[in-house]
Amino acid sequence: VAPLEAHDVEFAYTAERPALTGVTFGIGAGEVVGVIGPSGAGKSTLAQLLLGLRSPTKGRMCVGGTDLRDVDRSWWSRRVSFVAQDALLITGTVSENIRFFRDGIDDNALRVAARQANVLSDIESLPLGFDTHLGERGSQLSGGQRQRLSIARALVGQPELLVLDEPTSALDGRSEALIRTTLAQLRGQITVVIIAHRMSTLDICDRILVIEGGRLSALGTPKSLQEDS
Numbered sequence: 001v002a003p004l005e006a007h008d009v010e011f012a013y014t015a016e017r018p019a020l021t022g023v024t025f026g027i028g029a030g031e032v033v034g035v036i037g038p039s040g041a042g043k044s045t046l047a048q049l050l051l052g053l054r055s056p057t058k059g060r061m062c063v064g065g066t067d068l069r070d071v072d073r074s075w076w077s078r079r080v081s082f083v084a085q086d087a088l089l090i091t092g093t094v095s096e097n098i099r100f101f102r103d104g105i106d107d108n109a110l111r112v113a114a115r116q117a118n119v120l121s122d123i124e125s126l127p128l129g130f131d132t133h134l135g136e137r138g139s140q141l142s143g144g145q146r147q148r149l150s151i152a153r154a155l156v157g158q159p160e161l162l163v164l165d166e167p168t169s170a171l172d173g174r175s176e177a178l179i180r181t182t183l184a185q186l187r188g189q190i191t192v193v194i195i196a197h198r199m200s201t202l203d204i205c206d207r208i209l210v211i212e213g214g215r216l217s218a219l220g221t222p223k224s225l226q227e228d229s
């Protein structure tokens, strides 16, 4: 797991005002970092730059000190993972859902990811045995369980960077709390970047980037940002 750095990053979709400009920050390996800001601020654009789906129109995005432009794309695409706001569920069982994008993964890798995402520990508490639960239909799961299933699927292959775009905005408070706990447990193993609308979602983060109008307007711990506001 390597640190990530943005050096004076600009990204412009069009010749008009850039979506991001003058963005500089570092994210330590294994840090849990939040990104917050109003709609249209540039959060998704930043996520796409971190994932290597887009390249800065100015400045540099680096991993382990190397410009992402000079990093082998297929290597980086296997080192990063993404979880969207709405859990993508395919027809089938919990284990089929976890395996879906990574054909050929062994049972052990599947269980590791399922445990990391608190899929197994949660479902295990039901009276049935745990293999039965990997065999549970995805359609039987609650919203929170589905989102943890999405996280498990994203963790298969042990990426070094996991980016989540508003992973809890469709969930109730209890489900959100369990996702927060799950993401906090990844600290130190995987670099986690969480885009969110509400500050309360990000209380588990080591640091939070505040993006406003395409600029990094603040960077601090949840506590320091609360004191400033």
Ligand code: ADP
Pocket: 039, 040, 044
């Ligand atoms: P969010 O606020 O969750 O980032 P949006 O509703 O702003 O999502 O955008 C949804 C999709 O539309 C994204 O893929 C984004 O890249 C695209 N999009 C947003 N604004 C524009 C635009 N002005 N022109 C073209 N595509 C856009």
Ligand code: ADP
Pocket: 013, 014, 019, 037, 038, 039, 040, 041, 042, 043, 044, 045, 046
């Ligand atoms: P956020 O995720 O904070 O809502 P975005 O990164 O989606 O913000 O968007 C930042 C700005 O870039 C917005 O003004 C949006 O309309 C614009 N934008 C996003 N995607 C596109 C796109 N594909 N084409 C053109 N403009 C876009």
